[in-house]
Amino acid sequence: MNELAADALRARALAKTEGAGLVRAPRRLRGKLKGRGGRGDRSPLGTWFWDIDRMLLLLTLLLIAIGLLAVAAASPATARRYSGEHHQLAPLYYFWRQLMWVGVSLPVLIGVSMLPLKAARRFALGGAAFFGMLLVLAPLIGVEVNGARRWIGVGVAQFQPSEFLKPLFAVSMAWLLSLKARDEELPTVLITGAATAAVMFLLMLQPDFGQTVIFGLIWVALLTIAGTPTRVLAGIGASIPVGLAAAYLFYGNARARIDAFLFPGAEGEGAADHFQTNAAHATLTAGGWTGTGPGSGRVKFGLPEAHTDYIFSVIGEEFGILACSVIAIVFLAIVVRVFVKLLDEQDEFRLLAAAGLATQFGAQALVSMAVNTGLAPSKGMTLPFISYGGSSMIALSIGMGLLLAFTRRNPFLTRSPYVGPYGGGLGIGGAGA
DSSP states (O other): OHHHHHHHHHHHHHHHHHHHHHHHHHHHHHHHHTTTTSTTOOSHHHHHHHHSOHHHHHHHHHHHHHHHHHHHHHHHHHHHHTOOSSOOOOTTHHHHHHHHHHHHHHHHHHHHHTSOHHHHHHHHHHHHHHHHHHHHHHHHHOEEETTEEEEBSSGGGOBOHHHHHHHHHHHHHHHHHHGGGTOTTOOHHHHHHHHHHHHHHHHHHTTOHHHHHHHHHHHHHHHHHTTOOHHHHHHHHHHHHHHHHHHHHHOHHHHHHHHHHHOTTOOSTTHHHHHHHHHHHHHHHHTTTTOSOTTOOOGGGGOTTTTTTTHHHHHHHHHHHHHHHHHHHHHHHHHHHHHHHGGGOOOHHHHHHHHHHHHHHHHHHHHHHHHHTTSSOOOOOOOTTTSOOHHHHHHHHHHHHHHHHHTOOOHHHHHOTTSOTTSSSOSSSSOOO
């Protein structure tokens, strides 16, 4: 009996020990998970989520979703145009390809947006140097598409160096202009002006008049925000009409596009551009205010490049002018959101880099919509995150990722009375280390 009682006591003790272990295991797990997903989460992903501008990210994801719908609407028209007797493309061929590119681009966007400030700056400077060299090679070894050598590569690996260079150029020029704060004697206007002129010259060799305008706008916007003296800005403004006149006289591509825009009845090289803008306007207005409905558009089948340059017109036909207005408001909201966020930015480089990226993004959207509505000459400009294109989607994701990286901030640093204006120490009696 004593042995039986001892065995019973040992069994009870073992059961209690095992039960306590089972209770402690969930508690340890809860301890590890405690704070994950909350503001106290200091993991890399948690820090990124709470420091990122989530509204800006949400608006970007909204544009990408709208873009997938728009490409699905435009895909049948483009598939029919590029199908032949022995080669038939499926109606949603471009939609499925765009879905694949979105799957590639989203991790790029998130990854770039997680970069620290210094890493993002180095990434942009190195990338600008790399794609700048490719831009030099484009007129020499580039693939000719529609009379222009803008593409490098073969097959699915083709890409436009200028698409990738745009956001990286904006950040690089912002960095150069921010150096003025360290050395007042540094001729930043001349340095950035020479770099911009070189890029614009290379783009005109391709030729690519639309991208040339965008790069020029980025530079002028950055000079203005950087506080460049008024006399310098006035001189640059006075040189713009001279440059346009020179482009018209000595640059055939620009002359053809301007003639087609100003003189619609003119024959010759610009007649094709005039046909495109007329077809875009007819498609845009065919759906009225509310559109014909998804997949019900018919005018889009006569529209060239319906899935890229003129996708805004396809949206107008199938989803209506109201949908086009909503898209324009989303683009405006992104740009305004960035500039409002920069009003209290203390870091010169962050301010200029984010402003340059927002300018590039907004200017590209504005030019694309202006071409589709007939307010600007045909320029071959895609609508950011909405037009079809793999290299365009990845390049835009890099640009938006950089913009999110430069606008990241810890909201509690500016609210605490113990942290100085630069987040480096006590706000009482001086800055910390």
